[in-house]
Amino acid sequence: MSLTGHPEVVEPLRSTGSRAGRPEVVEGGPDFAGLLRFGFDTLRNPLLAASTDGVGSKLSIAQQMGIHDTIGIDLVAMVADDVVTCGAKPLFLTYYLACGEVVPERVNDIIAGVKDGCREAGCVVLGGETAEQSSVLRASEYDLSGTAIGVVEEEKLLGAHRVEVGDAIVALGSSGLHANGYALVKHALLGLARMRLDTVIEEFENQRTLGEELLTPSTIYARHCLDLMVEVEVRALAHVTGGGIAGNLERVLPEGVDAVIRRSSWRPQPIFDLVARKGRIDQAEMEATFNMGIGMLAIIAPQDVERALAFLKGRGLDAWVAGEIVEGTGDVQMVGAHTRG
Secondary structure, eight states, X not given: OEEESOHHHHGGGTTHHHHTTOTTBOTTOOTXXXXXXXXXXXXXXXXXXXXXXXXXXXXHHHHHHTOOSSHHHHHHHHHHHHHGGGTOEEEEEEEEEEESSOOHHHHHHHHHHHHHHHHHHTOEEEEEEEEEOTTTXXXXXXXXXXXXXXXXXXXXXXXXXXXXXXXXXXXXXXXXXXXXXXXXXXXXXXXXXXXXXXXXXXXXXXXXBHHHHHTOOOOOOHHHHHHHHHHSOEEEEEEXXXXXXXXXXXXXXXXXXEEEEEGGXXXXXXXXXXXXXXXTOOHHHHHHHSOXXXXXXXXXXXXXXXXXXXXXXXXXXXXXXXXXXXXXXXXXXEESOOOOO
16 A cells, blocks of 8 residues: 655554454555556446545634544545445545644554544545645644545446436434535634633533534444445435535435425434534535534435334444435425424
């Protein structure tokens, strides 16, 4: 595998591939590129899928808290869960870590999170670059981005072309904010409200501090979604990131249908209410920015709904029917109000 950068950082990470449980990784190759032995002979018309993203403003919370071993999970969630939405199996991820100062212990913590996320997603860290950018970043600052590559059989490709009137929309619950909208979160809570990250918030479970809540790792759905596709007929998947529920669900709707989402089917976590209240943010802006408690939406054939829910709940995921597909013009209708109390 390719891991370039500072020697004191590279050496502890060289066996990342094998430790991630993917025997396809070719060890002992040149250091300039990672190698993965993967045969496509079982696929008639394989398509490669790719997604590139970063973690964004959530990184600044990790830097302020001095907690660096979960932010890599967020990176994997952002890219691997994008790849799986077309039905592709994530194969590997490469990352780029830019640091104001390369501190080996901190870098190792960050990449440990990437490795943990890849194990959860069922892929491997094939390579990465750690670079010192002291002219751009302060010593305590870093930026993290990555690319995930996956593969899907063309005839099994998910998307709008499969969606039909009458399909059910199954929601998979998020762990909280995930990794979107943190600029607005920081403005609302740390700016306007002048809250401290070490403040214990009464509404949060287990007496968690604000900082601990904001660093909650994103849920990674990739393996669960892939296994769900084996169990039931999944028509489309929408990864709920920036743009919110409606903005992402619209991307998998064909012409001639609408998606109806019933807010009464779930209650967003307390962090969303806190951000809205302290930041004086109206519902429309909240829903256009945050996942509001839903991290992935699966459009399911109606006859498979109960089986899908049983499967997902058996995996320990919070899942419920959030709406349905009806005749329309390609819009998402958010109806009703969230449950309270």
